[in-house]
Amino acid sequence: MGPMRNGRINEATYEIKKRQPQKPSRIHSDKNHFYVTKKSSISSTLKRVEELLQNKENEIFIHGLGASLNRAMVLALEVQNMFNNAVSMDITTSTVNVTDDLFPLSDEFELGIRNRPLSAVHIHICRNQV
Secondary structure, X not given: OOOEEOOEEOOOOEEEEEOOOOOOOOOOOHHHEEEEOOOOOHHHHHHHHHHHHXXXXXXXXEEEEHHHHHHHXXXXXXXXXXXXXXXXXXXXXXXXXXXXXXXXXXOOOOOEEEEEXXXXXXXXXXXXXX
16 A cells, blocks of 8 residues: 555654745845745734835735645734835735655555645735825
């Protein structure tokens, strides 16, 4: 019996290690790109976003992947509330392919990999011109 059983990984025979998804390479500076994770602090990220929008940047980008979609959208709504709707948002969604490594728990099975799709959200927030 291989790593798959009924279309799913048999976790009794494999340990699953999730690889970090690659962040897209950007031509522009990454200081205005925020990658939200399940462990990200909304309040501290909100402070950094506020500082950038009030001082230096006209726009920021918030990215969320998989289980952090909701947190990314909450952060964007908090930014919008903080600036009394003086910012506009453009939200796009996409699908990102991620890879998991499969390590066998016994010698009778081989190493493997699993590719799976994850939903992603990309939120572009910019200050409205007065």
